[in-house]
Amino acid sequence: MGPLKDPDMETALVVDDERFFLTILGDFVRQRMSMRPLLAQDGATALSLVEKESVDLVLLDIVMPGMDGLEVLRGIKDRRPALPVIMVTASSVMDHAVTALREGADDFVRKPVDLDELALSITRALTKVRVAKLPQPKRDSGNNRRRAGRVRMRDRSP
Numbered sequence: 001m002g003p004l005k006d007p008d009m010e011t012a013l014v015v016d017d018e019r020f021f022l023t024i025l026g027d028f029v030r031q032r033m034s035m036r037p038l039l040a041q042d043g044a045t046a047l048s049l050v051e052k053e054s055v056d057l058v059l060l061d062i063v064m065p066g067m068d069g070l071e072v073l074r075g076i077k078d079r080r081p082a083l084p085v086i087m088v089t090a091s092s093v094m095d096h097a098v099t100a101l102r103e104g105a106d107d108f109v110r111k112p113v114d115l116d117e118l119a120l121s122i123t124r125a126l127t128k129v130r131v132a133k134l135p136q137p138k139r140d141s142g143n144n145r146r147r148a149g150r151v152r153m154r155d156r157s158p
Helices: 019-031 043-052 069-079 094-102 115-133 142-156
Strands: 011-015 036-040 057-061 085-089 107-110
Touching: 011 019, 011 043, 019 036, 019 057, 019 115, 036 043, 043 057, 043 069, 057 069, 057 115, 069 085, 069 094, 085 094, 085 115, 094 107, 107 115
Parallel strands: 011 036, 011 057, 057 085, 085 107
Antiparallel strands: none
């Protein structure tokens, strides 16, 4: 039986072909980040979960057999462009990380994962999404802004 779904709890999809990292990262998002973890060991399962579940964040391994993390990232961004994705990699090849950022990843962290760094990265990504969802203040028409600007300028004149 999976974790109970609290409607107020954010959900993190953790994608890694290595069971060890999948378990550690799943426990981390549940215990430290207070998020509901969804776990996937391959890209196809991850993309299916992105379509079926209410996912708020993805932690995605870059190097996986079959569909690699960059392909999965493209699939996620095609389906849900605003969904934050943090790439996780053991690869020392910086090209992967640079490509992932160009393809829309929000950040990347290296394995072995520094959990404080990961927590900060998750917090930044979720904050960015939360701020984007805030209602925007009404803007005055251009005429009112220009007139108000001129009045302030005159008030400052001697």
